[in-house]
Amino acid sequence: MGGPLDSALSDLRARIVAMGGLVIEQVITAVQALLEGDAGAAALVLARERQVNACDTAIEEAGFQFIARRAPVAGDLRTVTAIARAVTDLERAGDEAKKIARLALAAAAAGDRDVSLGVHRHLRHMARLSADMLRAAVGALERADATVAHDVARMDRELDREFQAALRQLMTVAMENGRLLRSTIDTVLILKSLERIGDHAKNVAEHVVFLVSGDDVRHARAERGAAGGQSAVH
Amino acid sequence: MATQTIEVNEVASAMRGSHAGGTDRLRVAVEGERAVAGGAAVKARASGLNFFYGGTQALKGLDMEIRDRQVTALIGPSGCGKSTFLRCFNRMHDLTPHTRYEGSIHLYPDDIDLIAKDVDPIEVRMRIGMVFQKPNPFPKTIFENVAYGLRVRGMRSKALIEEEVEKALRDAAIWDEVKDRLNDSGLSLSGGQQQRLCIARALATNPEMLLFDEPTSALDPIATARIEELITALRERVTVLIVTHNMQQAARVSDYTAFMYLGELIEFDVTSRLFTNPGRKATEDYITGRYG
Numbered sequence: 221m222g223g224p225l226d227s228a229l230s231d232l233r234a235r236i237v238a239m240g241g242l243v244i245e246q247v248i249t250a251v252q253a254l255l256e257g258d259a260g261a262a263a264l265v266l267a268r269e270r271q272v273n274a275c276d277t278a279i280e281e282a283g284f285q286f287i288a289r290r291a292p293v294a295g296d297l298r299t300v301t302a303i304a305r306a307v308t309d310l311e312r313a314g315d316e317a318k319k320i321a322r323l324a325l326a327a328a329a330a331g332d333r334d335v336s337l338g339v340h341r342h343l344r345h346m347a348r349l350s351a352d353m354l355r356a357a358v359g360a361l362e363r364a365d366a367t368v369a370h371d372v373a374r375m376d377r378e379l380d381r382e383f384q385a386a387l388r389q390l391m392t393v394a395m396e397n398g399r400l401l402r403s404t405i406d407t408v409l410i411l412k413s414l415e416r417i418g419d420h421a422k423n424v425a426e427h428v429v430f431l432v433s434g435d436d437v438r439h440a441r442a443e444r445g446a447a448g449g450q451s452a453v454h
Numbered sequence: 455m456a457t458q459t460i461e462v463n464e465v466a467s468a469m470r471g472s473h474a475g476g477t478d479r480l481r482v483a484v485e486g487e488r489a490v491a492g493g494a495a496v497k498a499r500a501s502g503l504n505f506f507y508g509g510t511q512a513l514k515g516l517d518m519e520i521r522d523r524q525v526t527a528l529i530g531p532s533g534c535g536k537s538t539f540l541r542c543f544n545r546m547h548d549l550t551p552h553t554r555y556e557g558s559i560h561l562y563p564d565d566i567d568l569i570a571k572d573v574d575p576i577e578v579r580m581r582i583g584m585v586f587q588k589p590n591p592f593p594k595t596i597f598e599n600v601a602y603g604l605r606v607r608g609m610r611s612k613a614l615i616e617e618e619v620e621k622a623l624r625d626a627a628i629w630d631e632v633k634d635r636l637n638d639s640g641l642s643l644s645g646g647q648q649q650r651l652c653i654a655r656a657l658a659t660n661p662e663m664l665l666f667d668e669p670t671s672a673l674d675p676i677a678t679a680r681i682e683e684l685i686t687a688l689r690e691r692v693t694v695l696i697v698t699h700n701m702q703q704a705a706r707v708s709d710y711t712a713f714m715y716l717g718e719l720i721e722f723d724v725t726s727r728l729f730t731n732p733g734r735k736a737t738e739d740y741i742t743g744r745y746g
Contacts, residue, residue, distance in 0.1 A: 226744075293729045294729060
C-alpha cells in the first residue's frame with residue numbers, strides 16, 4: 221500500500237471532499253442571503269459557482285485520466301466510478317444553490333418581496349436538513365462509510381415531508397392573495413431547490429454504498445415501491 | 455454420484471446438440487447448481503487435485519469446474535501453480551520425471567479421469583490441445599504443420615486432409631494470409647501468425663478443449679488483439695482454459711476467472727464479478743496491483 225496508485229486515488233478523494241465542502245458552503249450562504257436579504261452574500265455564491273464548475277471539470281478529467289492510464293479494477297474501479305458519479309451530483313447541488321442565490325438577489329433588489337410567506341420555519345428546516353445531508357454524504361465519501369446512507373435516506377424522507385407541508389401552506393397563501401403569486405412561485409422554486417439538494421446528497425450517499433460494497437442501490441426505492449415496499453437504502 | 459454423472463452427460467450432450475441454434479440455453483437442475491450455472495454445463499471438474507514435483511507440492515487440493523464452451527482464465531503470481539494446473543489437463547507432466555498426481559480431473563460428457571494411470575496421454579492430447587507462450591511451429595511447411603495431427607490420427611485421403619487443413623486455418627483466422635504460400639516454412643511467418651498457425655494445428659484434431667499458456671506474452675498489441683478475438687470466437691466450439699499474467703487480457707477474454715496463490719485456488723467466479731467486486735482481499739490486492 222501507499223504506492224502511486226493509492227496516492228492518485230487519495231488525491232481524487234481529497235479533491236471531491238474539498239468540492240463537497242465548497243458546495244455545502246454555497247448552500248448555507250445562499251440560504252443566508254435569502255433569509256437576511258443579503259445581496260452581497262448572494263453575489264458571493266454566484267461568483268463562487270465558477271469554482272464549483274472548475275472542481276467538476278478537474279475531477280472528471282483526473283478520473284478519466286486515472287481510468288485511461290491505470291486501468292483500475294475492483295475497489296479502485298468502484299472508487300473512481302463512485303467519485304465520477306458523485307462529482308455530477310455535487311455540481312448539480314451547487315447549481316441549486318446558485319438558483320437560490322439568484323432569487324435571493326432578485327428579492328433583495330425588489331426590496332419589498334418577502335419570499336418567506338409564512339413558511340419561514342419550513343424553509344429554515346429544509347435548509348438545515350439539506351446541508352446536513354450533504355455534510356453526511358461527503359463525510360461518508362471521505363471515510364468510505366456505507367452506513368451513513370441509511371441516515372441520509374431517512375433525512376431525505378423528512379425533507380420531502382417538509383417540502384410537501386410547505387407546499388400545502390403556500391397553496392393557501394396563493395389562493396387567499398393573488399398579489400403574492402410571484403413571491404409564491406419564487407418560494408416554491410427555492411423549496412424545490414432545497415429538496416433537489418437533498419436528492420443529490422442522497423445520491424452521493426448511494427454512490428458510497430456502491431464504492432464500499434459494489435451494490436447499486438440507486439433505484440432500490442422505486443423497485444421496492446413497485447413491489448409494495450417502503451424503505452430505500454439499507 | 456452415478457446418477458448425477460449420467461445426468462451431467464445427458465445435459466452436456468443435449469447442449470452440444472442445441473448449441474448450433476445459438477441463444478437457447480438449457481437450464482437444467484442437476485443436483486442443485488453443480489452442473490449448470492448461467493446456462494453452461496460442466497466440461498471438466500478437478501477434485502481434490504494435488505500435484506508434486508518430487509517432494510515439492512505445487513497444487514494443493516484444488517476443486518474447480520470448467521464450464522463447457524466458456525473461457526476460463528487462471529491468474530495469480532508467478533509460482534502460484536496456474537501453469538502446473540493447466541498442464542495437468544493434457545498430461546504434460548507425464549514427460550517430467552518424479553512427478554505425481556493425486557485426486558482427479560473428470561472430463562465430460564464421457565466422464566473419464568484425465569489423470570488416471572490407465573488413460574492414454576496421447577488420446578488425452580488429441581482431445582485437449584495446447585498452445586504455448588512461444589509459438590512453436592514444426593520446421594515444416596505451413597500445410598504440413600496442420601496436416602501432421604491429421605495424419606497421426608490416421609487420416610490418409612489427400613483431399614480430406616486438404617479440406618481439413620483449410621478449415622483449421624480458417625478457424626484460426628490465418629487462411630487469408632497463408633493460402634497462397636502453404637508450402638512456405640511455418641517459421642517464415644511473423645510471431646503472431648506463427649501463434650495462429652499453432653492454434654490451427656491444435657484445432658485440426660477437432661479438440662474439445664484448448665489450453666493456452668500465456669499465448670500472447672511474446673506478441674505485439676496488434677497480434678495480441680487478433681489472438682484474443684480468435685479465442686473469443688473459438689469459445690463457440692471449444693472450451694478454453696487460459697493462463698495469463700495480463701489482468702486486462704483475463705478481464706477481456708474470459709467468462710470465468712480463477713485466482714490461485716501458493717498452489718491453492720483462492721477465488722473462482724464469473725469474470726464480471728471477480729474484476730469489479732472480488733470476494734477475497736487477496737484477490738483484490740493481486741488484481742489491483744497491491745500484491746506483495
